[in-house]
Amino acid sequence: MLLNEVRLKQCISAARLDTVIATTPENVTYMSGFWALPQWIRRGPQAYVVWPAPDKGTPEIIASTSTLDLVADQEVWVSKVRRYGEFHANVGSSTTVDRANERHLQLRDLPRHGDAIEALIAALEEARLGRGRIGIDEAGLPPGYQETLRAHFPNASFLPATALLREVRAVKTADEIERLGQVAQIAERSIQAALAVAQEGATEADLARAFHVRTVEEGALPVLGCIGFGERSALMNVQPSDRRLRAGEIIRFDVGGRFRHYRADIARIATLGEPPPQAHRLQQALLRGVQHACDIIRPGLPAAQLFETVVRVVQREGIAHYERDHVGHGIGLDGYDAPTLSARSTDVLEEGMVLCVETPYYEIGRWGLQVEDMVVVRQGGVERLTQTHDAITRVPS
């Protein structure tokens, strides 16, 4: 299961909530296993998961009639479903119906609510939460929906819960770590596929195509594909262009796809031919910062302390003027899960968090260098999810 149910219950209890309502695609998928296609590829379509405190009711999914086929066909662990809206379909004459179609037909027989907010109101009414403390994942609701809820339940307290659910998601389950490990290694192999076409005259777009093709071949989908050559590697979000590769140039990858809904985000540096000696020295300093992070990461370590230490190590190891806003972040269904590894972060590392630890360094007009790896926080230290090394990869020219 993706959901860390123990942690969810703890967070609901600590916030003294009677129920929590997921509204963003990440939280809906996380809490129920239901991946609502329209909600993920566009903004506007609504799907919810209502998760009451123990003894306050039964978790339920609220889905549009047009997405019930996905509820039926996916590994969903929330069995109660409420539907809204019309979507015409007919019943086939076949006598042998598979499980997904059979479940789909059952779900279509459920009572129908007019729209998403009406269905949500009905769910809260049935759970008798009119005077309850209701945590609502405020980030996923269209403007006006929260006002409608407040007007309908004047005696209830509505509390923002997007941050709370982000905190729940911060400590991963074994199933999540399994997916994150797979997508991290898909990203590594996709970098290798891109480097296989790196030669004098190849374009950034050529490498990006090879990268994404490999990602797709491995069953993942492209998301992040920043690949830049030479001075373009200094553009932090560099989008692949027709710029051609020349001998001795830096190639910076800051990349990662999505595999079974889970994101990767890693960085690697390569050069065509011999790396410039200074680039090598800079990359070593950045690498020492990440290595030191991996040496000291433990449950209980404050993220702000990790940040300060890593920046100091990079400064000491060769980039005296090194400055950063953060040295990493959590990763999961979202590319920036909790914790945030920054000076002002109040997060504390916990066992089972999955972190992107990174030390990027940009010299605008010249080059960008970067180390970024994905690791799991374990009691005894870190477990790396990647397998390739972080020094500069030399591609024969």
Next chain:
Amino acid sequence: MLLNEVRLKQCISAARLDTVIATTPENVTYMSGFWALPQWIRRGPQAYVVWPAPDKGTPEIIASTSTLDLVADQEVWVSKVRRYGEFHANVGSSTTVDRANERHLQLRDLPRHGDAIEALIAALEEARLGRGRIGIDEAGLPPGYQETLRAHFPNASFLPATALLREVRAVKTADEIERLGQVAQIAERSIQAALAVAQEGATEADLARAFHVRTVEEGALPVLGCIGFGERSALMNVQPSDRRLRAGEIIRFDVGGRFRHYRADIARIATLGEPPPQAHRLQQALLRGVQHACDIIRPGLPAAQLFETVVRVVQREGIAHYERDHVGHGIGLDGYDAPTLSARSTDVLEEGMVLCVETPYYEIGRWGLQVEDMVVVRQGGVERLTQTHDAITRVPS
């Protein structure tokens, strides 16, 4: 240019707005050419375009410091930029700086605002809009931001503008139609690539991989990939599984990627070997519906009338019980642009709209059939953006 500037000005004028503020990724890219990576791949990161009425000021982009490299490197037609937030980077020692890095350095020298909302407030203040009528693309703002604006400008009127900008985007420019034509044909060629691996025992996932690989090879990114066999073709949002193909089965594609930010959404039906005669008859009825739509589509035609006519044609041509909620929609930066081709739509077709015209038909437990094509509304009728036919494609078994 993507932006239909004449239409934007007309809509701003008709709504008597002093300015309009784009906040969603689609509208920011549409109005400025600025594609803000973090805003597109996650929810939360903020980028805006402020577009005043003529004589009320100069259009401007509001971007985080960490995305100024994208402003610098993209074909952006809004030259005024306001930045917010910190993002550390150094200036390289190179003497030969390319255009993107040079522009990036210039943009980083702009005054810095603390955060996105502070930058937006400053923009409105400088334009002296404290008593103005301000149209705001409400769908892209995090909860609380609009309240902050209203509190800061108590004498201004804030009006929702997401629907207005959707209306502006409904009539495409030549550049947009060019991209939509390319992505439609990429989807067609990707279907052909998928059918090239369709044989007894191939899985839905095999076809999906071949489909997406081709999409990536053509320079696009995967978005929609509903590919289902046999009874699974009746799942409207079918996600490719390990289900194996058998002779005589329906293969339904409802698919399309994103090319230079523009979406495709087309459907095709194939069978391995001879199609079941009834499937052939049903598909012909669905096809006649779309063909009739293409015969009558003209500027000035009410969308609701188009809907009624198409449903009647499908009923008359062989599916007497045919019912639908819509028979299509606009497409562009979003997969569901205006207009909506439904019974309750108040939209009227205009020259330059790009429509997905579709007649899906689902028999749950048995099969799903579908015709969906992309067409441009022209004075003399429709211009099809696809090239392949809509009858059932027979794959040799």
